[in-house]
Amino acid sequence: MIDKQFISSYQQNKKKRKVYTILIIILLIFISFMISMNTGYIRLSPLQLLETLIGMGTEQQNLILFEFRLPRIVISVLVGMGLALAGCVLQGVSGNPLADPGILGINSGAGLAVVLFISFFPSTSDVPVMFLPVLAFIGAGVTAIIIYALSYKRGEGISPTRLMLTGVAIAAGISAAMIILTLRLTPDNYQFVAVWLAGSIWGSNWMFVLSLLPWLLILIPYIFIKARVLNTLNLGEVTATGLGVNIEKERLFLLAAAVALAGSSVSVSGGIGFIGLIAPHLARQLVGGKHQFVIPAAAALGALLLLVADTIGRWFIQPSEIPAGIVVAVIGAPYFLYLLAKSKA
């Protein structure tokens, strides 16, 4: 009896530790948030920051904080969460821990849409820039549908391996098309495209926050509810079917959710890779393999990573800045190699 109590308290302790881990990540997000508010060409002291936040700042301070920095920080957090969750879902659905939203052609599809737009409407200043995220989202969605359709086989449905390979092939094809298109752009437009593709979190105003928020508000709870399904999908097709999971249906809906999350994120942030790969992976290292914990941990880690990356990018070569996507890649590429070296297969 004593033994049993001890063991159940062991289970309880483990659960508590996981919850604490997630809370610590959220605390780190807050700290990064404060530092990020203070990072930029014009520095604000912590006191000034506080004053401005509670509405006692000067006009200039208000402008910097509420119109420039805050929306950008919020976007970083939301995009980080979106990409991390998209990666989390893709890795769960495919059973491949190295899957990333990039493999569904989301980054390349969105990029192609942006390049096409700028090729046909060269004077970006005249055309409402608000169209860009919509176009990028459509580009991402169409590409994902094409990849899905190409890897669908009658009678067998979608095999994750076929999905990955098709994704890689399509992404390579789109990249080639993009290079051809960008060669014909004017230097100004070319620079815009290059910065977009590098993932610069360019859409930093409240309008973009509003365009992103509904997706997250709908899809994050959906993915939370599907935690158990993701758990079983990780055990392989036969076991999942045996447990009563309708694999075909769940896969389709979860993939669609991942595409929508990643597509809406990339559409305002530009081509950011690696977050979707690293965040879920780190999350599993910290809280284990159960998706009930992996999902919140990955979302928090994604937000933290992108916020830190963007802050570093803004601080590193002031007054100029490095796109967050590049900072993420600089951290992410070695981590990816480390993962490959460590994986047994």
Added chain:
Amino acid sequence: MPSLAIDQVKVGYSNLIILDDLSVEIPEQKITTIVGANGCGKSTLLKAIARILKTQKGAVYLDGKAIQLLPTKEVAKKMAILPQSSQVPTGLTVYELISYGRFPYQTGMGTLKVDDLKHIDWAIEATGLNPLKDRPVEALSGGQRQRVWIAMALAQDTEILILDEPTTYLDLAHQLDILLLLQKLNKEQKRTIIMVLHDLNHASRVSHNLVAMRDGAIIEEGTPEQVMTQSNLKAIFDIEATMSTCPFSNNPIYLSYTLSQSTKHMVQNKKSG
């Protein structure tokens, strides 16, 4: 009508038909083992029974209803499946993995209720996994892992257990260990067990009912005494076997065997051709 009946099924992969017009009934509360040569369709039959493969014609009936028409979650409350090899996800403890067996009974976020905990604890107890329950599954040996998968299937609380070669990759002692565990579950819990085994002597030792297959058809079906005969083994595997009796179960076993004349020719022809 038995709880599980396979009625004139046609099963295959896209254009390749493996089973055609095959019918068999699975006796309730008994251990049924499907045996046969490589590629004879025994795994395909098992997958059709477990609704992993769809039947192109005919149907598998569970309690008198066509299994493809039943909601998959309802089927999962009656029948658990252990595939030949399962992916072991990283970062899961034995307890966590076994708790996944409660999936068909859960809703929403999946907090484990008292009833769930009871079944999980029982499954851990029955498979003797108590000392290992907080270990990561990756850290276990092959035999221990197989016990964990069986425990997960037990937590699913089903009348029927379906296992595809549950002893593959295990050494002799662990093979028997798993089979005796299944035998015990059948005796004490009255669970219907359907499995595929490669080892005929093992199959004969633990099964009530053997189904012998060749080229997608059933050659012989019945008790080990009926199926494990010299002439049947020749018909199923093309081997000349010397038969004996298992001192533990009193069921027939083979002592040793040679290839029968026709097979020798086949092997030689293949070499020269």
